[in-house]
Amino acid sequence: MIENLIHTLQSLKVGLKVVNGSLKINAPKGTLTPEIIDEIKKHKNGLIALLSTSDSIPVSAEKECYVLTSSQRRLWTLSQFDKGSVAYTIFNAFEFKGALDIDSLSRAYIQLV
Template sequence: MKSIIDLILLLIDKGIDITVRNGKLIISNEDKLDISIIKEIKLRETELISYFSVINQNNSTDSIPRTDISSSYPLSSSQRRLWVLSQFDGGSMAYHVPSVYVFRGVLDISALEGSFRELIGRHEILRTVFRTVDGGDVRQVVLSAEDAGFSLAYRDLIGEGYAIEGGGVEGLLSSEIVRPFDLSSGPLLRAHLYRTGPSEWVFLCTMHHIISDGWSMGIMVKEVLSLYGSLSSGLVSDLPSLELQYRDYASWESGHLSGTFFLSLVPTG
C-alpha cells in the first residue's frame, strides 16, 4: 500500500485536485482515475480528510513563511506537473494562456509598457524561469527585473499598409500565440501591440500556464489597469507591496509534501 504522501503525489501527477469541505472529501476530475486508485482513496478517506483539514487550517498568508533569498527554489506540485508535460513534443504549446484586448481612443503606449514592467517587478513569478541544477533537479530561478527580457513588441499595421481585412490580424495573433516558450530562459510573458486603426489597437498578452492561472490573470489585469492609470497621469502607484511571492508558497508546499509535515499529524504514544 502506498504512503499517504505517495498517494497525494500520484493524484497531483494525474491533475486531480483534492480538498475538504464541511468534513467531506471533494475530488475533481474523478473520471481520470482508474478503479484501483478510486478504491484506495475510499479506503484511506479518513487519512486524506485529516491531512487536508490541517492543510486548510494552515493555508493562509499568516502561516506561510517567507523564504530566505536563494539562487533557486523548489517547484510547486502544479508547476512540476506542467514542466513534465511541457517536455513532450507540442506539450508546452498546450499550456499557452493568451489574452486579446481591443483598445479604442487615446492610448499611452509608454505607460502601457511601463505598467507591465512595474507588474513584473512586483511579481517574481512573472520573471521566473525553470532550470536543471546540480543533481538533475528542476528548480525555479527568479531573475531580476532587468534580466527578465520583457519588452512590448509594437507594430503599426496601418503605417505598414498591412492587409488588416480578411483575417490578417487574426493570422498574426495566431502565429504569435503558438510561438514556443523556452522555460529555461524566458521570458514566459510576452506582450504585443498592433495598431489597426487611427485610434484602435489590438493587444495580445501570452503567458505560459506554469507561471499563471485564471485567478492570477484577474489580479494581473486589475494591477495593470491601476498602474497604467497612475503612469499615464504622472502619479506614483499606490498599490501595496506584496507580503508573499509564489516561491514562498512553493517552498511551503514542498515542505508539506516532503512527508515531515504529515508525520507531525500522526499520534504518538
C-alpha cells in the same frame, strides 16, 4: 502509504479538498480508475485529516499593484537593456529529423537576419 497516494494523485492532476468535512475530488475525465478510487476510499479519513490540518494560503488584499518577486524583478531589469527581452521571446520552435548540417543552417539564419 498515504504519501504515495497523494503523489500519484498530484501526478494525475487530481485535486482534493475538504468542504464541510467531506472530501471533494476534482479530476480530469477518465483519470480515476477503479483502483485509484478504491485507494481514495481506503484512505479517505486520513486524507480528510491531512487536508484539514494544512494551512491554506491567505488571500492577499486587493491592491493597485503588487511587489515583484526577485525573479520578476530580474526579468524586468534585463528587459530594460537594448534587446534585453528578446531572449525571452520564443516565437517558434523547429524539430529536425535526420542529419543536420549546422554550418549550412547557421549561414541560412544569418541570411534571414
